[in-house]
Amino acid sequence: MPGEKLLNADAVIRAELVRAARALGVTENVEPVIERPRDPAHGDWATNLAMTLARPLKKKPADIAKELIAAMNLADAGVAEATIAGPGFINFRIASGSLASSLTKILDERESFGRSNAGKGEPVNVEFVSANPTGPLHVGHGRQAALGDAISRLLTHAGWTVTREFYYNDGGGQINNLALSVQAHLRAIAGEPLAIPEGGYHGEYIGEIAARYRTEHAADTRGGNLDDVRTFAVKALRAEQDLDLQAFGVQFDVYFLESSLYTDGKVDETVAALGKAGHTFEQDGALWLRTTDYGDDKDRVMRKSDGTFTYFLPDVAYHVTKWQRGFHRAIDVQGADHHSTVTRVRAGLQALEIGIPVGYPEYVLHQMVTVMKGGEEMKISKRAGSYVTVRDLIDEVGRDAVRYFFLMRKGDSQLVFDVDLARSQSEENPVYYIQMAHARLSGIFRVGEIDAGTITADGVRWECLGEPEERELIKLLLDWPKLVQGAADALEPHRVANYLLETARLVHTWYHKHHVLGEPDDIMHARLVLAKSARIVIANALAVLGISAPERM
RNA sequence: GCGCCAGUAGCUCAGUUGGAUAGAGCGGGAGCCUUCUAAGCUCCAGGUCGGGGGUUCGAUUCCCUCCUGGCGCGCCA
Structure with a gap:
């Protein structure tokens, strides 16, 4: 062919x-x-x-x-x-005719154009967001949600079987601070002065949770039963975060609870295994892991002198479960402020000596996000108090724009999210520019009352697609499979965002310069094939980023 | 002090793993609607690719060094 x-x-x-x-x-x-x-x-x-x-x-x-x-x-x-x-x-x-005839492949494969079987259907675990259930999701989680979801889609495209996973740190001291904060609000409602404890949480949502606890636990209006308060607050905030994720259009396959590692004995098993492998030692009443044997710059405490564990040990136990659950490839999407855990977790996994590869898991670290509005850094959220939430952003600029803005930069770059630019978008926003290209192509078929499904490559005179704008557009469309494969290999969705912008630009230029409807039959047919091909590729690329492809705007 | 990430147009950032005259969006300037969406198109202005060495046919890209910014360096997560 x-x-x-x-x-x-x-x-x-x-x-x-x-x-x-x-x-x-x-x-x-x-x-x-x-x-x-x-x-x-x-x-x-x-x-x-x-x-x-x-x-x-x-x-x-x-x-x-x-x-x-x-x-x-x-x-x-x-x-x-x-x-x-x-x-x-x-x-x-x-030759133009030969070049254009390659469009046949796009028409034949449609939404599969760009997919490959490079991953051979093998399982890969992508962990992202993993926010503590102590408050609404903030902008950093938003970037992570957009990144993790797009990476998951990329890998699916490349033939991997992806499991999206969310890890809840519901076991540590932060949760206790949460419970105490809610308790403080309960006592304030009961008439005492509000006294949020050291390290506690200050957002308005804490007061809301307290009020709801009070109505549902009429017998414990002062929050004396801290266990009940804790359970209630965690449940409420998990539900809240679920709503945030739902608003963003991100779904997870597995929610993994840190607390389950304790109840299932995984933490104890891991401690025992590390001890057995001979890489631990006791000092100052604490149990340490000799992570310096695996490239860390200092050894790390696993079990504190008070008998509880640092976050690091459950982290290792957690990643062991990923390996044992059959994920021989695992990707963690995290903020760069957690990058010190990379060496540590990998060291812990190596020290177990159970055949886990050195580079396991893979990490995608992203830099910080600052939100600008009105020329100033936006820090205060009504809901969360000291930080801007994902929901704030979605309410301000819409889901598609939020996703695109988080994905248009590579993770290694610090990201400035300009709310004004993203919102003045009805004019100049890149995501609308791209969606408009798709809508315009769709409009050709709608206005011409042509069912796109009936347009095939049969009998097309390919040499009709010889305009410079057409040759450039065709070449770019044919580049899509390689581009998406490269983006999947590098775990870099921003390549897709840039590709979309470039493709949309060529579509707009072509659309403006060359007409489709009303042209002589052979030219019209050829251009309909090109329009359909471009629409397919743009829709496929938008789908990888989790952004909608509207037929009209 | 050590480690990681970054430094490219006025601003925000790309640059296809070392290629030809370094690009886009926004902002600034000038034009284009009787024809499939002007939410669009065309043109102009704007650069010591942080500085300095090195590797080679060739460096924004790789190596060394210095400068600047962010993050981390806890018996917090």
């Missing part, structure tokens, strides 16, 4: 180049880099092979290029023209 072959035009060209290099007498490994030139005037594909061979062959790059071209079977590689340019690049141009 010609479409198949041309979609892999780079691979075909590469093979021809290798063959040609052999013909020139090159004996060592030949690995030509084939890439799309930045400037379309430089052709559709380009290679640097002549330059890399300059040294071993002791010839000028330009001469080598000439010989390579002569030795290649260009027609077999689908190349219409090969030219030498710059310091020794070889530029290949593919």
